[in-house]
Amino acid sequence: MSPLAFYPLAFVCIASAMGVVLSRNPVRSALSLVASLFCLAVFYVFLQAHLVAALQIIVYAGAVMVLFLFVITLLNLESDRGLGEKPVLSAIGFGAGAIVAGGLIAALSRTSLGARAVTLVPTFGTTKVLARQLFGDYLVAFELTSMLLLVAVVGAVVLAKRDGSYEGDEQEAAVPARSEEASH
Amino acid sequence: MRAYLDAIAAGYPTVSPALVYLIGMLAFGALVVFVFILPVAGITSWVERRVWARIQSRIGPNRVGPGGFLQWLADGLKNLLKEDVIPAAVDVPLFRIAPYVVVAGFVAAFVALPFAGSLIIADLNIGILYISAITSLVVIGILMAGWSSNNKWSMLGGIRSATQIICYEIPVGLSIFPVVLLSGTLSMQGIISAQGWAPTSWHMFHSPFLFVSFLLFFVGALAEGNRTPFDLPEADSELVAGFATEYSGMRSLLFFLAEWGNLYVIGVLVSTLFMGGWQVPHFTDNGVVLAVAQFATMFVKAYFWVFVAMWVRATLPRVRVDQFMTLCWKYMVPIGLVNVVGTATMMVVLPQGSIVLRWIMVAMTAAILVQFARRVFFHLRRANYGRLGRISEGAA
Amino acid sequence: MSDYIPVLITLLLGVVIVAAMSNLNRLLGPRKMTAIKGEAFECGNEATGPGWGRFSIKFYMVAILFIVFDVEVVFMYPWAVIYRELGVFGFVEMAVFVLVLAVGYAFAWRKGAFEWR
Numbered sequence: 001m002s003p004l005a006f007y008p009l010a011f012v013c014i015a016s017a018m019g020v021v022l023s024r025n026p027v028r029s030a031l032s033l034v035a036s037l038f039c040l041a042v043f044y045v046f047l048q049a050h051l052v053a054a055l056q057i058i059v060y061a062g063a064v065m066v067l068f069l070f071v072i073t074l075l076n077l078e079s080d081r082g083l084g085e086k087p088v089l090s091a092i093g094f095g096a097g098a099i100v101a102g103g104l105i106a107a108l109s110r111t112s113l114g115a116r117a118v119t120l121v122p123t124f125g126t127t128k129v130l131a132r133q134l135f136g137d138y139l140v141a142f143e144l145t146s147m148l149l150l151v152a153v154v155g156a157v158v159l160a161k162r163d164g165s166y167e168g169d170e171q172e173a174a175v176p177a178r179s180e181e182a183s184h
Numbered sequence: 185m186r187a188y189l190d191a192i193a194a195g196y197p198t199v200s201p202a203l204v205y206l207i208g209m210l211a212f213g214a215l216v217v218f219v220f221i222l223p224v225a226g227i228t229s230w231v232e233r234r235v236w237a238r239i240q241s242r243i244g245p246n247r248v249g250p251g252g253f254l255q256w257l258a259d260g261l262k263n264l265l266k267e268d269v270i271p272a273a274v275d276v277p278l279f280r281i282a283p284y285v286v287v288a289g290f291v292a293a294f295v296a297l298p299f300a301g302s303l304i305i306a307d308l309n310i311g312i313l314y315i316s317a318i319t320s321l322v323v324i325g326i327l328m329a330g331w332s333s334n335n336k337w338s339m340l341g342g343i344r345s346a347t348q349i350i351c352y353e354i355p356v357g358l359s360i361f362p363v364v365l366l367s368g369t370l371s372m373q374g375i376i377s378a379q380g381w382a383p384t385s386w387h388m389f390h391s392p393f394l395f396v397s398f399l400l401f402f403v404g405a406l407a408e409g410n411r412t413p414f415d416l417p418e419a420d421s422e423l424v425a426g427f428a429t430e431y432s433g434m435r436s437l438l439f440f441l442a443e444w445g446n447l448y449v450i451g452v453l454v455s456t457l458f459m460g461g462w463q464v465p466h467f468t469d470n471g472v473v474l475a476v477a478q479f480a481t482m483f484v485k486a487y488f489w490v491f492v493a494m495w496v497r498a499t500l501p502r503v504r505v506d507q508f509m510t511l512c513w514k515y516m517v518p519i520g521l522v523n524v525v526g527t528a529t530m531m532v533v534l535p536q537g538s539i540v541l542r543w544i545m546v547a548m549t550a551a552i553l554v555q556f557a558r559r560v561f562f563h564l565r566r567a568n569y570g571r572l573g574r575i576s577e578g579a580a
Numbered sequence: 581m582s583d584y585i586p587v588l589i590t591l592l593l594g595v596v597i598v599a600a601m602s603n604l605n606r607l608l609g610p611r612k613m614t615a616i617k618g619e620a621f622e623c624g625n626e627a628t629g630p631g632w633g634r635f636s637i638k639f640y641m642v643a644i645l646f647i648v649f650d651v652e653v654v655f656m657y658p659w660a661v662i663y664r665e666l667g668v669f670g671f672v673e674m675a676v677f678v679l680v681l682a683v684g685y686a687f688a689w690r691k692g693a694f695e696w697r
Binding site: 521 | 584586591593595602606609610611612613620622639645649656660664667668674682685695696
């Protein structure tokens, strides 16, 4: 991967990641995260992992981000009502961030970052090779994923469909949600 | 495209092949975008209005150019001369970025769309998966447009659109699997090569499962393209123009450009996955003639489905939100799963498929089409009698 | 890798189209902004309240169900590609996977997660 491509891309990736944290508006934060995840997908392409790049965009930039945006509109977070107004919360957030950053720095200082020459077979990263690994060597992990997804479905349904009704929500719902109801 | 450029690069040994590749790709990409995508999307808008007009016994736009053919250019020019209003309350940066995201996502889908045997910008090995990944940019763009407009209609339209696109992603994905199972590749050219030019070798007629998959795919693709009967996001009669309400001038036209262009993408996907794509009989050894024939075949097949989408739009009413949710989760998802399992079972039992079954499928489809044509002609005859006042004569 | 250079090129071309067209529009079109034009469009009525209202939890439900089933669909792509190699073994593998998820699907259906109410 040539430095000419790497550095601009890394800059965009980190800048949009900073945008997630620094933006006061939750929707802008979420959209910066999309940009950051898209850059990560481009990195996967550079590393010959084409299938993983496509899945990264479909699952993260597509599905997960749509969920985030829905949650933001569900809570109707306003831009200036963030953590900043509560010093205790912002102190906790800062502390947690510092711990994670310290851990990362400690881990990185013990790893040698020198380039290692890796020879790739020409078929590396293609769908077939990945599939043979997934459905051969990692079969158990794959089957266990289905259990994980099952738990996710059950959890989501139980949490969101409590009592099988949305009565509490409808009272607080703002005008758009009402007009949605009125249309049918 | 790769082979052509390698041949050109071999002719100029002094120039670096990477440079030739880059310049060639830039030229071919620009050619596809400006000479193919933009005119096709524009002309589709004119064809669509003419088709609806005919279906509704009107004339439609027929003033600009022969038969109104240049209407799309006139519309573009008119929009270019309109005021580009950015309302006071919008989130300006996101409001401006949204059309970029939608159009870039739509144009990039053409990279993996085959035009003919050797004409494809890049035959990516994850072809069909790439297309569904890159078009998910459109969802983000639409949500961006809807949210940044700070308008209730836009917001409702944006959220509805996102909900609809993500819901139908599942049945569309499930309806692609039977095709991938049969061809064993995700590459678009690979999927076409696994079929032949004759209808009996098309994936569509492999078995009943594949035929149902084809129907699921077309319905799901209409829903993902926000087309009637699934045009809830921009339902003119209830949401003004949905997520595009606050956009004016060229920016609003760009959203619709992406929508019309998307129709062609849907057509190409249907004909690639299920109808043999550009496959023609090998009637000549002349490569250029063959390429032209393949291009024409692909275009006619793809545009046929564009026409069907217009026909559907002029015929069916819009579904309600609860109806499209029911259709997606309670009908299309289980049917899609049954299709995948059915195709997989069939491939274990009959690894090579069954030519008898294929012929039966083709014959049944032909019978349905013939019966349909008979009904159409029956009604046409009756309508003509009515117009000329001959019904009473016939009765007497 | 070199297959993906055209992707970058077409993404850029898409950006160029939008930039050219919207800037040409700003150049050619009239620019007479008034306070009324700047209001949010609400069918001629004065807009009441902000455009960014709260939305129903129904949309959230759909999104989370989508993620779960999307991950399932994503796992099936590599499976479908090598299905001919795997044969009966592949069939059993995917049957187990789909069966477990079918339980989740049936549960969600029974609990009414697919009802739009």
